[in-house]
Amino acid sequence: MxxxxxxxxxxxxxxxxxxxxxVAHNSKAGALVYAELAKAPDKARAKRNPxxxxxxxxxxxxxxxxxxxxxxxxxxGYGTQKAPSLRAEEVQSAAPGSIFWVLTxxxxxxxxxxxxxxxxxxRWQLVTFIKSLGVAPKTPEKKPD
Amino acid sequence: MFEKGYRxxxxxxxxVDNQLQEEKLTLQTHVLFSAAWLLAALAFFPHSSRAxxxxxxxxxxxxxxEPGNLEVEYFSTFGTxxxxxxxxxxxxxxxxxxxxxxxxxxYLDGQTTFHDSTVFTGLRFENRIRPLKHEHFINxxxxxxxxxxxxxxxxxxxxxxxxxxxxxxxxxxxARKEHINELEFKLIFSSTVRGWNFAENIIASKNLSNQxxxxxxxxxxxxxxxxxxxxxxxxxxxxxxxxxxxxxxxxGDRYSFGLNNTSHYVAPVVTWNLPSGWTLRLSPGFGxxxxxxxxxxxxxxxxxxxxxxSAVSRLFKGRS
Numbered sequence: 001m002x003x004x005x006x007x008x009x010x011x012x013x014x015x016x017x018x019x020x021x022x023v024a025h026n027s028k029a030g031a032l033v034y035a036e037l038a039k040a041p042d043k044a045r046a047k048r049n050p051x052x053x054x055x056x057x058x059x060x061x062x063x064x065x066x067x068x069x070x071x072x073x074x075x076x077g078y079g080t081q082k083a084p085s086l087r088a089e090e091v092q093s094a095a096p097g098s099i100f101w102v103l104t105x106x107x108x109x110x111x112x113x114x115x116x117x118x119x120x121x122x123r124w125q126l127v128t129f130i131k132s133l134g135v136a137p138k139t140p141e142k143k144p145d
Numbered sequence: 146m147f148e149k150g151y152r153x154x155x156x157x158x159x160x161v162d163n164q165l166q167e168e169k170l171t172l173q174t175h176v177l178f179s180a181a182w183l184l185a186a187l188a189f190f191p192h193s194s195r196a197x198x199x200x201x202x203x204x205x206x207x208x209x210x211e212p213g214n215l216e217v218e219y220f221s222t223f224g225t226x227x228x229x230x231x232x233x234x235x236x237x238x239x240x241x242x243x244x245x246x247x248x249x250x251x252y253l254d255g256q257t258t259f260h261d262s263t264v265f266t267g268l269r270f271e272n273r274i275r276p277l278k279h280e281h282f283i284n285x286x287x288x289x290x291x292x293x294x295x296x297x298x299x300x301x302x303x304x305x306x307x308x309x310x311x312x313x314x315x316x317x318x319x320a321r322k323e324h325i326n327e328l329e330f331k332l333i334f335s336s337t338v339r340g341w342n343f344a345e346n347i348i349a350s351k352n353l354s355n356q357x358x359x360x361x362x363x364x365x366x367x368x369x370x371x372x373x374x375x376x377x378x379x380x381x382x383x384x385x386x387x388x389x390x391x392x393x394x395x396x397g398d399r400y401s402f403g404l405n406n407t408s409h410y411v412a413p414v415v416t417w418n419l420p421s422g423w424t425l426r427l428s429p430g431f432g433x434x435x436x437x438x439x440x441x442x443x444x445x446x447x448x449x450x451x452x453x454x455s456a457v458s459r460l461f462k463g464r465s
Contacts, residue, residue, distance in 0.1 A: 056376035064374050067420065068197070071211075071451045082213070082455075105279040108245040116280050117197050117208045119340045119372040122384070 033083075033110050034090035040101035047097035051124040061129025064122055068115070077133045083112065087136035099127045198424045199342065200416035202443050203303060204365035204391045206344040207284035207335035209275055210242030213454035218447035220426075222301060224438045229314045232258045234266075234299040241453065246275040256299040262317045267294025267325070269302075273333070282338075288331035288346075296323030301441065303329070305348050306359025306398045307406045309436040326353040340372045342389070357400055363393035367414065378420050388415045394433070408437035423448050 051057040066075070072083035079085030091099065103123050106114035115123060199206050202220065210216055218238040225231050234256035241249050252269035271290040297320035299313055329350040336343050348361035367389025375382045394409030396402060412430035419425070423446065430441035 059376035060374040063376070063378055071214075106245060108275060108278055111212050111245050113209065113211050113242075113245045114280055116337050117199070117206075117342075119369055119384075121373040125374055 030079075030084040030088075033107055033112065034088065036102050036107045036110075037090060037094045037098045040095075040098040044101040045095045045097045047100060049096040049100070049124050049127055051121065051128045052096070054125075054128070057125045057128040058132045060122075061125040061127070061132075064118070064126050065129050068118070069126070072111075077130065078136060085136060086130050087133050089135055091130065092133070092135045096124075096127050096131060099130060100124060103127065197418055198387075198416055198426075198447065199344075199365075200367050200387045200389050200414040200426055200428075201344065201365045201391050202412070202414060202426060202428050202445060203301075203393045204344050204363040205273070205286070205288065205331065205333045205335075205346055206342055206365070207275065207286045207333060209246070209248040209273055209286070210240050211449075211451075212242045212245050214242045214449055214451050215453035216240040216447055216449045218445055220300075220443065220445035222299075223442040224299065224301070224313075225440045226313055226438065227310060230259045230261055232256055232299050232313065234301065236300050236302070238447075248273045252302075254294060254298060254300050254302075256297060256317075258297075258299075258313075258317055264295075264297050264317050264321050266298040266300070266321070267292065269294070280337075283334050283336050286333040286335070288329075288333055290329040290331075292325065292327040292329060294325050294327070296320040296325065298325070301438075303348055303350075303361055303363065304393050304395050304408055304410065305329075305350050305361030306395050307401070308361075308395050309406065309408050310432070310438050311436075313438075327351065328353065340368050342367050357398040359398045360396040360402065361394065362396060363391060365389060365391040365414075380419055380421075385418050385420070386415065387418070388413070390414065391428075394437075406436065407434075409433040410437055410441065412441070412443070422450075 051061075065073075065077070070077075072080060073086050074080045077086040079087075085091075100123055102112075103115045103118075103126060105116075106112045108114065115126075118126070199208065216239075218240065220236050220238065222234045223231070224234070234254070236252050236254040239251045243249050250269075250271040250273075252271070254266045254268065255264060256266055257263040269290055269292045271288065274287045274289075276285060276287060296315065297317045327350055329348065331349075332347045334345045342365070344363075344365040346363040348363070350359050350361075352359075367387050369384055370386045370388060371383035374384050379385075390411065390413050392409070392411045394404075395407035397405065397407060410430045410432055412428045414426065414428040416427075417425045426443075426445040426447075428441075428443040430443060432439050432441075
């Protein structure tokens with residue numbers, strides 16, 4: 001009996017994981033993730049990036065990005081089926097403090113884990129790298145098949 | 146490739162099944178078995194990312210596995226035993242991030258008691274759920290585990306109730322006849338402040354065969370050796386190392402709550418997160434009273450496999 005419950009829960013965890021809708025190709029879900037940036041409290045938004053003028057911050061941030069973020073956001077931050085683009089206007093025009101706040105808190109109900117396990121300076125290095133990506137040129141949307 | 150991998154996994158599952166039938170294993174079989182799991186994981190799911198794992202071996206913090214990732218872990222504990230034979234216990238752990246707020250884990254446990262035998266001691270199925278959406282000063286996580294083990298279990302993954310050193314004096318052949326079905330609940334609290342992590346776990350467990358509730362605790366504190374990341378990728382950079390200490394022990398049971406006849410340990414811990422995706426942990430533990438094992442040496446190796454969920458999805462749906 002207990003083993004059956006275990007097996008059912010294990011199956012459910014796998015199935016549940018698969019059930020999460022990809023956000024990058026679903027503009028509504030992507031917009032919900034971007035909307036989190038606007039939810040950053042004023043105090044968090046107003047925070048200055050202490051790594052802004054650090055000459056190594058972009059390179060260090062890129063390393064961290066490749067290790068922790070590129071799996072979902074893609075190597076160049078253009079987004080994948082799992083997570084939206086970080087080169088979108090919504091991200092690039094957001095205050096560094098807002099990006100830092102989203103990194104720290106995650107968007108756990110939409111699949112983005114919390115990254116407060118990375119020490120603060122590393123999260124700011126990531127923010128510096130993300131801001132250095134710039135806005136991607138707009139391409140015509142692919143029509144659904 | 147997946148078909149080949151599937152067949153290999155079937156063979157491995159058969160091995161587990163044999164163990165579930167409580168066949169005695171030799172030490173060599175145990176080592177081969179553990180290595181096979183890790184190698185299978187690496188061979189068929191080669192994509193890995195650098196994990197930022199906590200150094201704790203017993204204590205849990207509030208960080209869950211990233212969604213869709215599988216972490217394969219092997220842990221080992223060498224323990225001294227007064228009045229009996231020293232032992233080496235081990236477990237293999239499969240930790241899967243079902244969502245960003247739910248992590249599920251399967252454990253396979255075993256032990257070797259020197260001058261006695263090597264036995265498979267059971268399995269555990271664990272779930273951790275993060276109830277709050279955002280980070281707070283104190284972050285709670287709910288933990289629920291089902292354990293199906295036998296009396297020869299010596300992994301000391303948690304210490305609870307009146308667990309004491311003398312419990313391990315029973316020879317394996319006799320101890321493994323006792324079958325234990327147990328539910329375990331933990332309330333995990335964890336905070337991260339200025340690079341420091343502080344974690345507190347409150348444990349309550351119930352043996353389903355009409356035994357009283359037992360209680361225990363685990364506490365941990367840790368800090369990376371450097372807070373800033375280096376501009377270049379490196380294995381020996383200070384930010385790849387996290388050091389800390391954990392303390393854990395039993396708090397008696399429902400009828401005799403307290404420190405009387407309980408065991409307690411303190412253990413410095415260090416973890417090394419390699420850029421290649423491997424994580425190594427080391428922790429020498431020391432018993433704090435006469436009921437505790439005088440010395441426990443624990444170590445673990447793990448590797449995070451990214452995109453495991455997607456790979457499983459492709460396997461069953463036949464598309465990416």
